[in-house]
Amino acid sequence: MLLDLSKVLLQDGKALETSVELEMNxxxxxxxxxxxxxxxxxxxAVTNTGDRVLEIRGHGEVMxxxxxxxCLTPVEYPMVLDFERTADMxxxxxxxxxxxxxxxxxxxxxxxxxxxxRNELLINWPIRVLCKDDCKGICSRCGANLNVTACNCDTEQxxxxxxxxxxxxxxxxxx
Numbered sequence: 001m002l003l004d005l006s007k008v009l010l011q012d013g014k015a016l017e018t019s020v021e022l023e024m025n026x027x028x029x030x031x032x033x034x035x036x037x038x039x040x041x042x043x044x045a046v047t048n049t050g051d052r053v054l055e056i057r058g059h060g061e062v063m064x065x066x067x068x069x070x071c072l073t074p075v076e077y078p079m080v081l082d083f084e085r086t087a088d089m090x091x092x093x094x095x096x097x098x099x100x101x102x103x104x105x106x107x108x109x110x111x112x113x114x115x116x117x118r119n120e121l122l123i124n125w126p127i128r129v130l131c132k133d134d135c136k137g138i139c140s141r142c143g144a145n146l147n148v149t150a151c152n153c154d155t156e157q158x159x160x161x162x163x164x165x166x167x168x169x170x171x172x173x174x175x
Contacts, residue, residue, distance in 0.1 A: 002110040005046055005054065009089060009109060012050040019043055020113045027064065027121055037076055038063040042113050052089040056111065058082075062121065069128040070137035071145050077129050081120045 001020060008014045019041045027034045042060035049055050060081045065074045087103050105116040136146035144151040 001114075002107060002112055003044065003046070004110055006109045008046055008048050008054065009052060012048055015045065015047040017043075017045045022060070022062075022114065022117060024114050024117065027118065029122060031125075035065040035074075036062055037065050042081070042117060044111070044113060046111065054087045054089060056083075056085045056087060056116070058113075058116065060117065062117070064121070066126070066129045068131040068135055070135040071131060071147055072138065073131045073145070073147075075129050075131050077126065079121060079124060081117060081124075083116070083120050085116070 001023065003016070003018065003020070005016065008016050021041050022039050024039075025036055027036065038061075040061040042058055044056070044058045047055045047057075058081065062079050062081065064077045064079060066077045067073065068075050085103075085105070087106050089106075089109070102119065105112050105119065131147070138145055139151045139153055141153040142151050
């Protein structure tokens with residue numbers, strides 16, 4: 001859903017406040033595809049601060065399902081979206097690129113809230129999500145979730161720096 005801002009752009013100081021229902025059900029980017037479990041309506045306020053410069057403020061909440069970094073179990077991760085952006089509507093697309101302004105949420109004189117929310121989610125993406133602080137992860141050999149079940153794999157890790165000494169002992173081992 002696009003918000004038409006043409007009436008806001010006509011008069012300095014004019015404002016628009018609205019609530020937008022987000023249509024997106026998943027977030028897709030280089031890291032993968034992540035489902036959105038719940039989302040609140042996005043509260044958006046757009047103000048023409050003068051000279052065709054828009055101040056865009058918003059608030060919303062999104063509950064994402066992100067896999068645990070250790071065991072890959074889906075974890076509900078809440079993300080609160082509080083943002084303020086500025087869009088100078090008198091600049092051309094080339095001038096915006098030169099100034100490194102990120103205004104891909106504007107399509108002509110229309111605001112795309114879905115793109116704005118996607119940008120905010122990517123900016124605030126967590127480094128690592130765990131299902132619990134003491135998550136045991138998965139077995140590197142059989143793939144069993146160690147939080148659910150114990151596996152019978154040999155867990156003894158041989159130190160690779162000791163390989164030469166181990167070879168000497170195995171060569172001269174008495175039976």
